[in-house]
Amino acid sequence: GQQVMQIPQYQHVQEGEDFTTYCNSSTTLSNIQWYKQRPGGHPVFLIQLVKSGEVKKQKRLTFQFGEAKKNSSLHITATQTTDVGTYFCAGSSGTYKYIFGTGTRLKVLA
Amino acid sequence: DGGITQSPKYLFRKEGQNVTLSCEQNLNHDAMYWYRQDPGQGLRLIYYSQIVNDFQKGDIAEGYSVSREKKESFPLTVTSAQKNPTAFYLCASTLSGGARTDTQYFGPGTRLTVL
Numbered sequence: 001g002q003q004v005m006q007i008p009q010y011q012h013v014q015e016g017e018d019f020t021t022y023c024n025s026s027t028t029l030s031n032i033q034w035y036k037q038r039p040g041g042h043p044v045f046l047i048q049l050v051k052s053g054e055v056k057k058q059k060r061l062t063f064q065f066g067e068a069k070k071n072s073s074l075h076i077t078a079t080q081t082t083d084v085g086t087y088f089c090a091g092s093s094g095t096y097k098y099i100f101g102t103g104t105r106l107k108v109l110a
Numbered sequence: 111d112g113g114i115t116q117s118p119k120y121l122f123r124k125e126g127q128n129v130t131l132s133c134e135q136n137l138n139h140d141a142m143y144w145y146r147q148d149p150g151q152g153l154r155l156i157y158y159s160q161i162v163n164d165f166q167k168g169d170i171a172e173g174y175s176v177s178r179e180k181k182e183s184f185p186l187t188v189t190s191a192q193k194n195p196t197a198f199y200l201c202a203s204t205l206s207g208g209a210r211t212d213t214q215y216f217g218p219g220t221r222l223t224v225l
Contacts, residue, residue: 096204101152102151
């Protein structure tokens with residue numbers, strides 16, 4: 001069945017450093033969503049990518065969708081302590097059912 | 111305030127007991143979902159419902175049951191047949207059950223511990 005993997009599983013960075021998490025699907029996706037889950041909290045929607053090669057920015061966050069629509073990345077510039085949490089990608093192959101990635105847990109050291 | 115509520119926040123049960131987790135939404139969303147999250151892992155789909163009185167199994171439905179008698183409610187029962195039920199359970203909803211681009215809105219979750 002369809003699988004979505006994320007790397008790295010964990011990332012510790014010093015405040016001010018950049019951070020990137022990568023999402024890879026075993027099948028071609030129709031669209032991909034990114035969520036953030038704070039420690040002890042629930043996932044909160046960040047953004048959705050639909051087009052091949054699409055790039056979207058939200059302040060310090062940059063999201064990319066691969067040309068083949070099988071991978072995606074989230075890049076955070078100059079991390080802050082408020083960026084702490086687990087970042088998940090969730091891919092769809094064209095249905096209402098999403099497959100969530102394994103998540104990348106980010107810790108930011110002040 | 112519009113949103114999704116889950117109760118209780120923490121739940122303890124003895125082995126062999128069934129337990130029902132509540133999920134209510136006032137967003138007027140058609141579709142609702144149940145996910146399970148284990149420590150350090152992603153979300154796995156248990157059941158989903160696109161419309162009232164209809165639901166489908168997700169990837170890990172064994173040992174679970176659901177009902178969707180009302181649009182706003184989608185309770186999940188964890189039965190004694192579920193071999194490893196201790197986990198964080200998240201309910202979510204989307205505006206439509208057929209649009210693949212809908213945002214998923216999550217409830218605060220219920221943390222179930224089997225003693």
